Amino acid sequence: MKKILSFMVMSLFVFLPLSVSADSSLDVVCGDFDSEGIRTCTVMYNIDESTPQDSVSVKLTEHGGADVTSINGVSDSEFSISTQNEVNGVWSIVLISPDKISGSEISLLTFKYKNSGTEDCKISVSIGNDNKDVGTPVTPDEPTDNVQTGSTLP
Numbered sequence: 001m002k003k004i005l006s007f008m009v010m011s012l013f014v015f016l017p018l019s020v021s022a023d024s025s026l027d028v029v030c031g032d033f034d035s036e037g038i039r040t041c042t043v044m045y046n047i048d049e050s051t052p053q054d055s056v057s058v059k060l061t062e063h064g065g066a067d068v069t070s071i072n073g074v075s076d077s078e079f080s081i082s083t084q085n086e087v088n089g090v091w092s093i094v095l096i097s098p099d100k101i102s103g104s105e106i107s108l109l110t111f112k113y114k115n116s117g118t119e120d121c122k123i124s125v126s127i128g129n130d131n132k133d134v135g136t137p138v139t140p141d142e143p144t145d146n147v148q149t150g151s152t153l154p
Helices: 002-015
Strands: 025-030 038-046 053-063 067-073 080-087 090-101 105-114 122-127 130-135
Touching: 025 122, 025 130, 038 122, 053 067, 053 105, 067 080, 067 090, 090 105
Parallel strands: none
Antiparallel strands: 025 038, 038 105, 053 090, 053 122, 067 105, 080 090, 122 130
């Protein structure tokens, strides 16, 4: 019985994949808001080695009164902005490269947005099925002093 069980367990390892391929991933790095309430963010993208790309479509969606004020390419990036347009607070940007790129994190573009001051103010960044929301950083609440309630613990 032990031999049959161990054989079954070992045969499972033969059929299970031993390597995992990395999927494309999106990252957005932002600085602080300036005195005018404008923040600069850089969209970075890691392209999977198994699917090299020579074009990337980025969508920026404004929420809660956020206002995208500018979109620029990154000077040392392999991609450059081909087209960009805005319809009802949704920006569609297409970036192209002369070569197919894969396997590295690439800075695609920078954008600036103005904070509306509302709690739901954010920009949703998406590339394909990858999504990331960029909003106002949450500051932790100020700690309060311990108030004596009169109850005691043994």
